[in-house]
Amino acid sequence: MSQALYQDRIVALAKAKLGAGKLANPTAIGERDNPLCGDRVRMEIALGPDGRIAELAHKVRGCALCEASASALSARAVGRDAAGIATLRAEMDGVITGTSDGEGDFAAFAPLRDHKSRRDCVTLPFEALRAALAG
Amino acid sequence: MSFDVAALRGQFPILGTLVHGLPLHYLDNGASAQTPRAVIDAVVSYETTARANAHRGVHALAEAATDLYEGARADVAAFLGGVPVEEIVFTGGCTAAINLVAHGLGASLKAGDEIVVSELEHHSNIVPWHMLAERAGATLRWLPVTDDGRIDVTALGTMVSARTRVIALAHVSNVTGAVLDVAAVVAAAKAVGAKVLLDGAQRAPHGPLDVAALGVDFYVLAGHKAYGPNGIGILWGRATELDRLPPFMGGGSMIGRVEKGRITYAPSPRRFEAGTPPIGPAVGLGAACRWMSGLDWDAIHDHEMGLVQRLLDGLPDIPGCRLVGPAGLQGRFPVVSLTLDSVHPHDTAQILDSFGVAVRAGHHCAQPLMDRFDIAGTTRISLAPYNDSGDIDAALLGLREAVRRFA
Incomplete structure (x- = not known):
């Protein structure tokens, strides 16, 4: 079972750490903890005048699924506003609950439909980004 | 008496369960x-032959339920060293x-x-005291933890003073397995009346106790960690100490008499x-006691420590594996925590699960200890008498696979 969960694409995304780092001048920061496991994600964003994300950087203290999710989210977040990020969240929710397949790297998270206890690992970066967008 | 692990395992129906089609290696x-x-x-017998409320009825089932309930109290008292019920x-x-x-x-x-308190306490032995300190305007003092995961009792001299009212510590760490130097703590407490x-x-879960001989005032334990059911635990307190405590929750059974303007309370333990x-x-x-x-x-102690040694002997062969706790068998119980440099504990536990190995991963409700070690x-491997060498070998195999997968 874990072979499917930790398929090559997930491991590669986790190691890639796309978007990891800090912004020189973030306009908003969001941080969320998972109190059950202690994992933590910090999202820094710079918003353009149109309210869309111009830059994003994150710091993850979490498992491979959380790292991979932060990478996958970072790759698609720039250029989107809060509504666009909500759309991405809905897409990921659909993938990990088995109601949709998802696009691109999001599809790699499909095995989460058999691991309910790990879904919060995937959604934590989304929660942190939502907190940042909420100001 | 002799110890036969295979015979003991036969007493635990769940150990025959297959996990992902593999034998269960229960190390949680x-x-x-x-x-x-x-x-x-024992539980089925109560539910099928004596189910009724205790201390309330006069009918046969109520009498049987009361006898079983109070009999259980006597069994626990015997397990804790023959203390008064x-x-x-x-x-x-x-x-x-x-x-x-x-x-x-x-x-x-x-x-x-x-x-x-100490830096290695479970949250259940931190949060109630923190809440009390906030209510009373009192201060929590934290005994430090040594590099090998023990409560540093050499700090008692500076942490315990005439202002100390309570010292609340883990007898055995739920993360490192280190056992507390109880005598040192009791001596420091008695010196100031704490x-x-x-x-x-x-x-x-690792054998009968003599709580009175420990010299402490209160001792607590959880039923589900000691081979019993969920939803039950024990507070032992010296009679002189329990008699001083006011009631915690109010309701039926705990009263002496209830009048409109006046209530008296029952003695311990009913209070x-x-x-x-x-x-x-x-x-x-x-029944578990x-x-x-x-x-x-x-x-059993020799058996459990033999398994811990087998585990400790295998860890150096796993790249990036670090022990969090005592390196040897001295002053410890069979709870072993470790980290892998390249693998998050939850990922480690997930991969172990695919080998049928059940362990716990995360902060173990001991976040101050995680902060202590940054x-x-x-990943925690915690043993019981029914574990055997096959369980340890399966865990080591899974740990190697976790490292390989994330290499």
């Missing part, structure tokens, strides 16, 4: 131990027991008083057992 005993047939049978309080669990004491002692705390509470959640008690779980815990009391714990969490 620190979270919840498994239950032997003797306990299951009046000193045994059934609670909802270890957490409930600590909250009961914190609430009770809180009535006499005042601003400026101090409560001593009360001592020990959290015995991780100690009780602390408001409402209908968890009779079935108490009966199960009593009888079951434990019938085992050869010298032989780690997010650990």
Whole structure:
């Protein structure tokens, strides 16, 4: 079972750490903890005048699924506003609950439909980004 | 008596379970131990032949339920060293027991008083005291933890003072397995008149105790970690200490008399057992104590420590593996925490699960200890008498696969 969960694409995304780092001048920061496991994600964003994300950087203290999710989210977040990020969240929710397949790297998270206890690992970066967008 | 691990395993129906088509290797005993047939049978017997409320009815089933409930209290008292049954309080669990004491002692705390805990406590032995300190204006003092995961009792001299009212510590760490130097703590407490509470959640599953001889004032344990049911725990307190504590929860059974303008309370233990008690779980815990009391714990200790040694011997072959806790067998119980440099503990536990190996991963409700070691969490392997060398070898195999997968 874990072979499917930790398929090559997930491991590669986790190691890639796309978007990891800090912004020189973030306009908003969001941080969320998972109190059950202690994992933590910090999202820094710079918003353009149109309210869309111009830059994003994150710091993850979490498992491979959380790292991979932060990478996958970072790759698609720039250029989107809060509504666009909500759309991405809905897409990921659909993938990990088995109601949709998802696009691109999001599809790699499909095995989460058999691991309910790990879904919060995937959604934590989304929660942190939502907190940042909420100001 | 001799110890036959195969025969012991035969007493635990769940150990025959297949996980992902593989044999179960249950190494999460620190979270919840498994239950032997003797306990299951005792609970089923109560539920099928004596189910009624205790201490209330005069009919036959009520008499039987009361006898079973109070018999369980006697079994627990015997397990804890033959203490008086009046000193045994059934609670909802270890957490409930600590909250009961914190609430009770809180009535006499005042601003400026101090409560001593340690950096390795489970949250259940931190949060109730933190809440009490906030209510009373008292201060929490934190005993530090050594690099090998022990409570540093050499700091008692600076942490314990005339302001100390309570010292609340884990008898055995739920993360590192280190056992507390109880004598040092009791000596420091007696010198200033402070009360001592020990959290015995991780100690009780490894054999009978003599809590009175420890010299402490309160001792708590959890039923589900000691081969009993969920939803039941024990507070032992010296009669002189329990008699001083006010009630915790109010309700039926815990009263002397209720009038419109005046209520008197029952003596211990009834004063602390408001409402209908968890009779079935108490009966199960009593059976667990009888079951434990019938085992050869010298032989089991040798068996458990042999398994810990087998595990410790295998860890150096796993790249990036670091032990969080004592490196040897001295002064420890069979709870072993580790980290892998390249793998998060939850990923480690997930991969171990695919080998049929059940472990706990994360902060173990001990976040101050994680901060002490600057780690997010650990993977914890915690043993029980029914574990065998096959369990350890499966865990080592899974750990190697976790490293390989994320290399």
